[in-house]
Amino acid sequence: MKVLAFAASLRKESWNHKLVVLASEIARREGAEVDLARFAEFGMPLYDGDDDRANGLPAGALALKRRLDAAQAILIAAPEYNYSIAGPLKNAIDWVSRARPMPWRGKSVFLLSASPSPMGGIRGLWQTRIPLEGCGALVFPDMFALAKANEAFEPSGQLRDRALAEKLVRDIVGFVRLAEAVAPLCAGARTLTTKVRQEKIEAALEDESRIQPPSR
Numbered sequence: 001m002k003v004l005a006f007a008a009s010l011r012k013e014s015w016n017h018k019l020v021v022l023a024s025e026i027a028r029r030e031g032a033e034v035d036l037a038r039f040a041e042f043g044m045p046l047y048d049g050d051d052d053r054a055n056g057l058p059a060g061a062l063a064l065k066r067r068l069d070a071a072q073a074i075l076i077a078a079p080e081y082n083y084s085i086a087g088p089l090k091n092a093i094d095w096v097s098r099a100r101p102m103p104w105r106g107k108s109v110f111l112l113s114a115s116p117s118p119m120g121g122i123r124g125l126w127q128t129r130i131p132l133e134g135c136g137a138l139v140f141p142d143m144f145a146l147a148k149a150n151e152a153f154e155p156s157g158q159l160r161d162r163a164l165a166e167k168l169v170r171d172i173v174g175f176v177r178l179a180e181a182v183a184p185l186c187a188g189a190r191t192l193t194t195k196v197r198q199e200k201i202e203a204a205l206e207d208e209s210r211i212q213p214p215s216r
């Protein structure tokens, strides 16, 4: 199974990047083929409907879409900004959601976060689930939030806290096994009949007036 992994931070010394590196190593040991990306590879402007209409996806969003298309599962380590999803990640989700077929649909996603705060960014992850699930991703119920990230890593990059390191292994192994099990079902959903039905639903959702006609 192919897994795309990235931290939604542009910072070179990102704690979230360090965390997603560890999660990627665990997924590889579990047999996954991991494509570890840096978020800077997906640089893109703020979403602009006029730009979208005139030019379609910008290069960074297209690059992310292509990497998503090649994967069945995704590991995202997402920083929490102001108790919520970080703007650059939401912007990337929005741009990519304009591609058809929807690149997030049927992809298993595991969410992690790392923060110097005692909450570890968990509040941001609850917000991050919403647009991803709205775009049809299968977001794994468990999430991993690393508190006090500035003190959490050994110089080798491993987690200092053994119990936390073991929890990370349990979470990622569980995720890889479940994602592997559902991947063929999600790929199977693209049979012709289902595909046509899916396209009709997508078209209807895009024109909400068709499913919610004005009362007069």
Ligand SMILES: Cc1cc2nc3c(=O)[nH]c(=O)nc-3n(C[C@H](O)[C@H](O)[C@H](O)COP(=O)(O)O)c2cc1C
Residues within 6 Å of the ligand: 007, 009, 010, 011, 013, 014, 015, 016, 017, 079, 080, 081, 082, 083, 084, 114, 115, 116, 117, 119, 120, 121
């Ligand atoms: C605009 C902004 C808002 C932030 N808000 C929060 C917050 O609500 N909760 C939190 O735990 N950390 C918050 N932080 C701190 C980030 O967790 C911290 O900068 C973290 O290192 C970012 O992740 P990174 O190391 O992967 O870049 C905020 C940082 C910024 C720049």
